[in-house]
Amino acid sequence: MCAAAVEHPCDGEPDRPERPEPESLLESANRLSEQLPGHRVEIIGGVITVAPSPDGAHANALTSLMIPFLTAGLHGGESKVLQAVGVWLPSGSSDYAIPDLAVVDADFDEHVVENNCYDPAAFRLVLEVTSGNYQNDLRNKVAAYANAKIPVYVILDRKHGRVHVLTEPLAGGYDTHQVYAPGHSLTLPDSIGAEVALDVTALVAAGRPRPKPKPEQEPEPSPSPSQEQEPSEG
Numbered sequence: 587m588c589a590a591a592v593e594h595p596c597d598g599e600p601d602r603p604e605r606p607e608p609e610s611l612l613e614s615a616n617r618l619s620e621q622l623p624g625h626r627v628e629i630i631g632g633v634i635t636v637a638p639s640p641d642g643a644h645a646n647a648l649t650s651l652m653i654p655f656l657t658a659g660l661h662g663g664e665s666k667v668l669q670a671v672g673v674w675l676p677s678g679s680s681d682y683a684i685p686d687l688a689v690v691d692a693d694f695d696e697h698v699v700e701n702n703c704y705d706p707a708a709f710r711l712v713l714e715v716t717s718g719n720y721q722n723d724l725r726n727k728v729a730a731y732a733n734a735k736i737p738v739y740v741i742l743d744r745k746h747g748r749v750h751v752l753t754e755p756l757a758g759g760y761d762t763h764q765v766y767a768p769g770h771s772l773t774l775p776d777s778i779g780a781e782v783a784l785d786v787t788a789l790v791a792a793g794r795p796r797p798k799p800k801p802e803q804e805p806e807p808s809p810s811p812s813q814e815q816e817p818s819e820g
Contacts, residue, residue, distance in 0.1 A: 612680040612701060626670070630726045632678040637719050647715050647742055647793030648686055651784070655689060658780035664692050665710065665779045672703035673712065677733050685712040689778050706734035710778045713740040715793060720745050728752065732759050737777055740784075744793040749786050 609617070615634050619627045624639040640648075652667060661667040668688050675681035682703045689711040690704070691697075697705040712731055714723040723741055731739045732755040739760065741750040748767055752760035753775055766772050768787040 610680065615680070616701070626684055628683045629678065629681045630675070630683060630722065630730050632681065635719065635722055635726075637717055637722070640715075640717060641795060643744070643793050643795040644715050644717055647744065647789060650789055650792040651687060651713060651715070651742065654782050654784060655687075658782045660689055660778065660780050660782070662692075666690050666692055666694065668694075672701065673706050673709055673734065673736070674699035674701075674703040675706065675730050675734050677730050681730065683712075683727060683730060686715050687713040706731075706736055709734075709736045711738040711740065711774070712736050713742070715742045716744050724750070728760065729758050732756060738775055740774070742789055742793055744790075747790045747794075749784065749789060 611629060611632070611634065615627050615629050618634065618636060619625070622636065626637040628635050628637070648669070652669075655661070655667045666689070668690060669686065670684050671688055671690065671694075672682050672684050673688070675683060682701060688709055691708045691710070694704050694708040697708045699705050714727065716723050720743065724743065728739065732752075735755050737753065737755065739750075739752040741752075743750060748765050749772065751764045751766070751772060751774065752762065754761035764772070766786045768790050770786050772784050772786065774782045774784065
């Protein structure tokens with residue numbers, strides 16, 4: 587009888603290969619990030635989400651949004667305006683999000699948590715410009731950012747042509763949710779560090795893809811002489 591069969595198999599028994607440990611959720615997300623360059627991989631509520639590569643209108647809207655924050659002096663000694671910086675979320679053991687834009691404390695780089703993501707306490711504002719997976723920004727991330735106690739969440743909803751401003755985070759959502767349509771302007775809470783005004787009409791226009799030009803119709807060929815018919819005599 588074998589005394590320690592697991593560590594030392596008995597003679598004549600083949601070695602059994604050890605089963606590989608299952609891949610963790612975070613490892614799966616990082617593998618997808620490597621396999622899908624240009625896509626944004628996040629873990630929200632314990633579920634891996636993959637956002638497609640942004641189109642040109644998305645990039646145009648994001649630049650248009652950055653300008654008022656920069657003009658207000660928020661990219662300076664006390665705060666920074668950053669694109670695509672990861673925030674570690676308390677909603678799950680591996681949850682993290684990568685907002686399109688964020689206003690963070692200037693010393694944010696001293697608050698790394700894991701996986702190149704930072705403590706949500708360093709975030710003053712997060713902002714998303716919607717793409718094809720707009721429901722993730724309008725639903726799942728609302729709860730995720732609120733649970734992380736990020737004070738202000740702004741959404742440029744390109745599908746419906748509106749801007750959402752959510753403030754006063756609670757468990758599972760924000761206590762205040764204001765929606766602005768084109769024709770209106772808004773001023774963000776000065777808790778982010780400065781007064782920032784946004785022109786909804788301009789932002790919605792910046793995020794709207796240009797319509798594809800219609801192909802030019804070729805003129806109909808004129809009939810050949812053999813196809814022409816002489817007028818009948820009346």
